Amino acid sequence: MKLFEPVLSLIYPPKCLLCQDFLPKGTVDLCPFCQRRQPEYTARFPQIPFLHHRLAVWYYEIDVRASLVRFKFYKKRHYAKGYARFLGAKILRELSGKFDVIVYVPVSRRRKQERGYDQVKILARALSRELKVPVVHALKKIRHTPPQSGMKTEAERKANVLGAYRVRKPKSIAGKRVLLIDDIITTGATISECARMLLSADAAVVHGAAVAAARTDNNFYRENDHATFFQRPGR
Numbered sequence: 001m002k003l004f005e006p007v008l009s010l011i012y013p014p015k016c017l018l019c020q021d022f023l024p025k026g027t028v029d030l031c032p033f034c035q036r037r038q039p040e041y042t043a044r045f046p047q048i049p050f051l052h053h054r055l056a057v058w059y060y061e062i063d064v065r066a067s068l069v070r071f072k073f074y075k076k077r078h079y080a081k082g083y084a085r086f087l088g089a090k091i092l093r094e095l096s097g098k099f100d101v102i103v104y105v106p107v108s109r110r111r112k113q114e115r116g117y118d119q120v121k122i123l124a125r126a127l128s129r130e131l132k133v134p135v136v137h138a139l140k141k142i143r144h145t146p147p148q149s150g151m152k153t154e155a156e157r158k159a160n161v162l163g164a165y166r167v168r169k170p171k172s173i174a175g176k177r178v179l180l181i182d183d184i185i186t187t188g189a190t191i192s193e194c195a196r197m198l199l200s201a202d203a204a205v206v207h208g209a210a211v212a213a214a215r216t217d218n219n220f221y222r223e224n225d226h227a228t229f230f231q232r233p234g235r
């Protein structure tokens with residue numbers, strides 16, 4: 001496949017992940033402009049129940065949002081490789097040596113049939129190659145849920161995903177330190193529910209990482225919820 005890459009890049013010259021401009025020679029993933037003004041996630045990440053460490057590469061806004069929409073709905077599957085490079089670099093800076101396996105937040109079977117692929121699974125595989133850590137297909141979405149973006153309140157988001165995921169291979173994560181990944185974290189309700197399930201199947205700890213996360217001012221997990229954060233859910 002390597003042999004054909006130069007030929008492929010003549011037919012499909014590589015474009016910037018964020019703004020879609022053609023990439024000047026010698027640059028990868030981002031054009032010089034986006035390299036300078038990429039909305040790097042720099043704030044202290046808000047607490048999310050059941051997740052220990054949390055991180056994201058970018059804020060979920062403007063070009064990042066458009067890029068993830070192309071990845072998710074418009075078949076730009078190859079973005080996974082670029083996302084994984086940024087995500088992998090940040091994970092190595094903040095979580096190096098702190099996890100044994102990668103688990104991803106899966107889509108429902110119906111959603112996969114509509115789109116033809118599970119974008120987070122593709123991202124997980126790219127990240128696995130980047131970090132040399134295995135992916136475990138530990139979660140299954142057992143109930144189709146309406147999109148979280150359509151939920152009006154925080155309580156609705158939480159209720160929408162409650163019990164929507166099941167652990168498929170409990171043995172493969174028992175005692176393991178899990179890096180749980182998703183493409184986007186908005187309020188954290190989905191990734192929190194997945195982490196809860198992994199902990200109830202005896203994962204040692206769950207860290208969360210995403211390509212992008214919403215700004216924190218509308219996050220519904222407040223500081224005073226702290227007491228519930230790292231507790232194991234009841235069996």
Ligand SMILES: [Zn+2]
Pocket residue numbers: 016017018019020021030031032033034035
């Ligand atoms: Zn750009």
